[in-house]
Structure formats: structure tokens, C-alpha cells
Amino acid sequence: MPATIVDLGPARFFRLPGEAIVGAAILLALPRKPRVVLAAVSGVALAALTVLNWLDMGFKQYLGRTFNLVLDWSLLGDAQSYLEDSLGRTATLAATAGLIVLVLLLFASLAYAVVRLSNVLARHSATATRGTLIAGVVWITCSSFGVQLAGVPLAADSAAVTLQSQTERVSDTLKDEAEFQKVAKVDAFGATPPAQLVPDLRGKDMIFTFIESYGRSAIEDPIMAPGVDKTLAVRTEALKKAGYHAKSGWLTSATYGGSSWLGHSTTLSGLWVSNQQRYRTVMASDHLSLTKVFKKSGAWDTVGVMPGVQKGWPEQSFFGLDKVYNAFELGYKGPKFSWSTMPDQYTLEQFQRRVHSKKHDKPVMSEVILTSSHQPWGPIPKMVGWDELGDGSIFKGIEAAGNKPADVIADTTKSRQEYGKSIQYSVTVLTEWLERYGSKDTVLVFLGDHQPIARVSGNHASRDVPISIVAKDPKVLDKISAWGWSDGLRPAHDAPVWKMNLFRDRFLTAYGSTPHPKKG
Template identity: 30%
Template sequence: MNRVMNLKASGTSALLRLVLPLLILNAVLTFGNDWPGIGVVLEPRLSVELLAGAVLLLLWTRWRGAVSLHVLSMLAGLVLSLVLLRYVEVTVPALLGRPVNLYWDGRHGWQVLRMATMDMPVWQLTGSGLLVLAGGALLFVLLRLQIVALSEGFRRCATSRGLVLALIAPVLFWFAQPWVGRDTRSLFAEPVSVAVYRAGTQLRDALAPGRSAALLGPSPVFSGNLNALGGVDVILIFSEAYGAVTFDDAEIAVSLQPSRQLLAQALSDSGRGVVSARVLSPTFGGASWLAHSALLSGIDTRDPGSYEVLLTTDRPTLVSHFAGHGYRTVALMPGLQRPWPEGAYYGFSRYADADAIGYPGPAFGYWRIPDQAALALLHAQELAQPVSGRSPRFVVFPTVSSHAPFRPVPPYVGDWDAVQGVSAYSPEMLDKALAEPVSWSDPLPAYLQSMRYSFEWLSRYMRERAASGSLIIVIGDHQPIAAVSGRGASWEVPVHVFSADAALLARFGRAGFRAGLGEDAALLGSMPDLTRILLSVFNDSSDESSDDRGDYSGGAPSPIQR
């Protein structure tokens, strides 16, 4: 009798000793992101991977005896890898608003790290690295202790059958989700292994063009003419991180209202009108090149594998279309600081990266060249001469000064000629900009500052430099990172068309654009849909009514919609 009671007490004690290591291991595999920061919060969910692994460990200890410390250390290393991968999996979407992509994020991850740490002193960078290594070592020791305790507890536990059932039942329920018809996301954390498999599948497709070729749909028809433009310069500006959140978020919209009024007044004073719309970007929070290629080619690049395949083809683009009608095509790419041979796909007449732009001034952080300086150099080199004495230009200009982490923000310089030189920015200007704090957890103040700068140089350019006949299209490449946009934000971006040609703006109006700077802009579809709209608007084959011009003046923006 006493022996039976002792065995039961021993089994109960062993069972209780399993609870703590299981809870600790479950916690490190199910934590979530402490949005909008980069910290973590514990979440009351179950880890399917832990439960399945615990069942296997239990069966092994019951059938084969004690597990060697070497094997248990290897298991601790595996769990540590899962913990680190989970941190990446929950943190990157919280900051960027999109899941991790091994192909693109792996290729450019070192640049993001360099950008985030370039202003850190060496001692601080070294100390942070050592702290991370020490934290990883301590976490490994903690995990190893829990796995050893779990293995020993399983070996001593006398109720193995009931324990196996208790551990495996939730795993079977998780696998049965498609058939039980219940949403179990509140009960289970998404397994890290599933995310790794998904990322691996994306990587496989990106590295195997044969698998991805089917992703490319038909290209738009580029057979039309450009006669509706009348041979004017066309400047396509991809405004970095300019998203629909600047309208949809009341706080951001109110903060940027004076800047939009400045732009509206500049358009009015220069005799231009404006129409606006919205489109869906193929990316969110980063990977701007997917937006550029989607609009220039008219191909859906939401899947990065499609983009990789696209660059290996000879499909037509807006660049080739304009070149075929006598335009000199120019790519002004201040954000590119290394060779980009893939860019040959577009076939620009001139390709100006950060080194070829000719900017002699000081570097404002990682992105070096202020947007105003890049535009001033473009104007002097390509646009200053009247179009009557040269071929018209088609310019593609992705901006950089509003790129995450939105610091440092260059100051606006009133002298557009001086901004092209060495001394346009004083040491005091540079020091002040570099002294502004960078925050990935609270980037909204910096984002607003960078967007005000964008509106200012654009407004001043429209008023003081831009040729009266030029057509200027400004489109956001993607929404800002989720730390600014918020969780669950749309992928919509604004599109603005500036022109003094009322008939041309009327053609945009018939395509769905609305007068003004976008407070009530309509969603016209995806960026490839916009490509087709542009081709249709630029082509003069349709019978247009000369009286249907509408009122597309810039005027003052209407009240912000809350």
C-alpha cells in the first residue's frame, strides 16, 4: 500500500517538475512583437513544435533510456535557432509591414544593418555586438537546462501514456484545423517551421526562373503613340514611402496639411492643375524596386520571383516606349550606391546612380544625396534647355530622403544653383541634421519631417524651376513601414499628375483621376493598371471632346477627411 502511494507521489512530483521547463520553452517559442517597438511580449499560446518535440523526447526516454548530454545540447541549439527565427518572423512584419523574404531580405539585409548602425560610435557598436553574443550564450544555457530537466522528468515520470495523450492531442487538433472549421489562431502560435518553409519556397522560386516564368502575365500593349503629350518632358517621381496613410491617418493628415497647401499654392501660381488617384503598390514598407518595375513594365511584381524573371526578359516598358518615340530616357537613381547590371533591362539612354549624378556636397547619412540636390543636378544637366532645342526627356526619379529610418533630413536650400555645389550645405547644417535622433520604434516624428521636406522641395521646384509645359507625375512607391502606417494598413499609394495642359488633365479625369491633391482620390487598381491608363491617356487615337476640360487647378486643398 505504502509502495503504491510512494509511486503515485513520485509520479506526481515528476509530473510537476515537467511543468516549469515546458512553460519556459513554450514562452520562448510563442512570444509576439511589442508593437511598435522591437521588443517582445509573452502571449498565451501553444507551440505546436514544442508539443511535437516533447512527445518524441518522451517516447525516446521511455523506450531507449536517458538521452546523452551531447544530443540534448544539439536540441538546445535547434531550439535557440527557432527562437531567433521567431524573433525575426514577428519583428520584421511589425516594422516593415510584410513578411520576411529570404531572397530579397537576405540579399539586402546587410545594407539595412549598415544603414541602422552607421552613425553608432565604434565602442557602442562593439559593445552592442558583445551584448548580443552574451545574451545568445545565456539563452542557450537556459534552454539547455530546461531541455535537460525535461528529459530527466520524462525518464522519471510514471504516467507516460497519459502524458503522451495530453501532449499529442493539441498537435492533432492543430493539424485538423482545415476540417474542424474553427479559427485556432488565438490558441496556437504560428510554427516557425511553417514560416521557414514558406520563405524557402519563395527562395526556390526566385532561384528557378523556369518555375517562376508562369507568374508573368501578358504585358500591356505598347503600340500606341504619345501624341497627347505634345512632345513635352515627362518626369516620373517615385516618392519614397509616400503612402495613403498620409491621408487616412488623421494625425498624419493634419500634420501634413500645411505642406499640401504649400504645394497647391505653388501649382496655382505656376499655372498648373493637378489630378490625383490611388493605386495598390506591389510592396509595403520597402523593396521599392518592385513598385518601380511594376509601373514601368505593367507586370504584377507582388511576387519577387516575378521581378527576378522580368529582368531576364526583353519585355517592353514605358522606357522603351518613350525611347521609341524620340525621347531621351534618363534614370536618376541617387539611392543606388553599387553596380546594378540588372538595370540594363530597362535600356535607359542615361543611367545615373549615386556616383554618376555628380553631387559634390557632404553625405547626409547612408543615402548621401539630398533629393533637392539630385533634382537640381538633373534639371541643370537634362532639363534647363528649352525642349524646342533638344529631344524631350522621360525621367524616372526615385527619391531617397524620406527613406526609413527617415533621418537625417537635409535642410531646404533656397538657391537651386548653389545646392549643386560643394558649399551649399554648411557644416552646421550637416551637424544639425546628423544630430537628430533615429528611432525604429517611434519613427513617426522623423517620417513627418521627411515628408515636409519632400513637399517643400517639390513645391519650390514647381514654382521656380520646372518648365511650364512639362508633365510631372508623383507616385508613392509604397506605404511607410508599419511602425508608421500601423497594423493592417492598406497597400494603397497616392498618384498626382501636374500639368498646365487642361486637355491632358481632362484625359486623366476621364480615366478616373479626380481634381485636387487626393483627399477624395479613387482607387484605380494596381500599378500595372496605372501603366495601361498612362498608355491610353498618352495615345491620342480616341475622340476627345475639347470642351470637357473640367477644373483641375491646384487651389487650396479641401479640408482633411477624418
């Protein structure tokens, strides 16, 4: 099998596997008992490689990368939770049970099959020996001359390649863990005195907002872009009328299709946090996050609004947040919208009531996560009057009338269309909130955490996400004029593209922070 679903086709199964030829030769040479033991072990190993191949295919399709044998087992629990939110508990339990049975049958059947084939070889050893020699010559010939069938090499070594790549991946992961620990201890601003951190933003209410799955495809894909681009243009003009101006660029995310926390932590830590081990390392370190900069300065109170957090969240300390409002602390009484615990409009209204509108001794730095654009993009909330939000019960009818998650998941075109609509909703909600509640001292930084899954963004999409800075005070945007970002909420196609981890240091430098390196 290939490592990606898009490469799956009949030609893949009409090839001559070199591993089978070598295996046949070894089995023919062994006495009965060791032959049966080796055959059974080989069948189990083949089943294990098949499962890993399936996982690679799934991870490529959803996360744009292969499965990591060391780090990614924990994500299977997240996948089950996502299915439960999207399809319901009963369907998820049935699917999980069916998958477990399938995997057990695969191991048992392949072990039995290889033992049975080894017995056939032994009973017809002369014929089997000639056949093995002929197959070996054919394999070497096809490999030497590059013979192909429908564009696929006829001489195959997929199992050996899969085993080698998995072994190298494990080795690289273990090495990376040790190397990244050293990298995380080095911080260009780690020893900067509080008074020298972001002095040019003193007195501003800072809001850092991540929009789930807001990727470059939303702005440039021919199916999603027309609606999203129109929304960005309309909202740019509306903000102008309210006295706000924006500049926008691109960041290349450390993740793709999911694992949003990797995008969040990469942006805010200034480190390339591309896997779960790196994430754990960063969270356990004293590396200075961008949000913690404001707390360390002593000039801001810090708050997080996290409607996607539904359990203990020890990361609060790393991000330097004095208070965090999770999914259960925002008073929501309406329905969930699939994975999203509440509509973005409700989240922002609660942010306004509980944080932004309150009198504080200091300005407030807030981190807000918006979740309405999370897959499977069905049902999608609709805008209601801001004064009608109440406890969220108004969304019951909207949720009931919306698309069913299973219907959207099963249709690629519909998934892309509904994804585009969800981005339009989130951008509209966020900018309307700013237009309605912002002040001359409000500074909004908002960006996507990653591109949507490959079924929506395409199999060759970049990992780029849009980022915008919006403010009334012209001095705020003047500080980043040298960045070359586009005016407005829509970054131009040729606007600068930075790796996501570079944003922290460039932001801190632009707003007057003085580097004082801390070395591990």
C-alpha cells in the first residue's frame, strides 16, 4: 500500500514484492518447527506494518504528515472524542469496536495465512524452489530496468521501505527530543528586564486571537475564496469607517489539519513546536511566551478565553495567564455545534462582559481561541443580534436546522463550501465585536492556527495561514511598516511569508523590546 490515500489504486496490488521472494527462500530452507514459528512471526509483523501503513494514510489525509510511532498514540483518543462530537456516542462506539475487531482479525488472519503458505511451500518444495528463483530473476530484471505498471514500479519493496522509514522516524524522534531541549533553553528575550518589554504598547488592551483552521486556502482556493475574500473586503471597509486600520501577512504553520495547540505554542513561544514531544518540552520549560511577556512586564493583567478547553489545562502557567475561562465558565446553555462547544459570537460577547468591559487597574492582555470553524463544519452558527445572545439558548433552533456533521464529512465539495462559510462567520463575528466594543487603545492580533485537512485544502496545499494586526492608533501599525505586510484584512498573494516561530521575536522587536539573551 502507498502512504497516502490519493495514491491508492489497483496497480499498487499487481506488483511483485521482493520481501515475499526472500521470505519464501528462507522458509524453504528451514525445518518444520522453526519454519512455522518464523511464518507466524512474519505474519504478525506484516499485520503490524499494515496497521502503521493505514495510520500513515490517515495522518497524511488529516494532518499532512506521517504517523509518529513514539508520539502520536495519544492523538487516537482525541480522534475518538472528535468522532463522538461529530457522529454521536453510539456511532463512535460502534466504529471503535469494529476497528478493534478488524485489527485483531488482520493479525490473526495474516499470521495464519503465512503459516499456511509456508506449509504449501514445504509440501511442494521442488516447484516452490523453481518458482522462487524465477520470481527473483523477474524482480531483479524489473527493478534494474525500472519496469512499471500504470506508473507504479512492478518490482516492489514496500514492506522493507515502511519498516526502514518507521525505524528512522523513531530514531530521529529520540534524537530530536534531546536536541530540542537544548534549543528551548535559549531565549533571546529570556533575561530582558520587565521595563524593557514591549514599551511601545504600554496602555493598550492587547487581544491575541486564533481562528481555528483559518488557512491560506480559505483566501485563495477557487471554491472557498470568493465568499471569504468578499467578507474580508466588506469587514475591512467597515473597520475603516469605525476608525480602524489593518495590515496582514502570512505565517507558515508548524502543523496542518489539526493539533491546533502546536500552532498556538509555535506562534507564542518563538520555537518550532511541530510535534507532541516538543510541545511537552516547551510547556515544562521557562521559555518566555509572547503572552507571558505582558505578564512579566507588570504593566498588564492577563486573561485567556478558551471555549475549546474542557479539562484541566496546566499550560496556563506557561502562557502567563492570570485567569482562564474554559468551556464550563462562560455560562453557555445552548447546544454544541459538533466539536465546537459554543458559537464564536457567544464567546466574544462573554469576553466583553467578563473581561473587556470591566474596570481594571491595568490594561488587559487577552488570548482568545475561536472554535466555530473547527471541522467537520456542520452545523455552522449564524449571526444573531448581539443584544439577543443571552445564555446561548437562542442557538438551539439554529443548530437543529443546520447541516448534520455526517452529511458534510461524506461530501468533499460540501466540506469545502461549509468550511468557507465557517471562516466567513468567524471573521465577521470577530471584526463586528471590534467595531462594536473596541476603543482607541484596543489592538487586535488575529491569525489562523493551521490549514484545514487535505480533503478541503487539497493534497498539495501550503501550510501558510493569514495573520492581521488591527488598531485605531496609527502608531501601532507604523511600527510594523517595514514588514511589507498588505493593507487590510486580506494578505496579498505575494505578501511576506515567515515561519510561524519567527513572529514572536519580530513582534517584540517592533514594539521596542530589548533583547537580553538567556542561554541554557
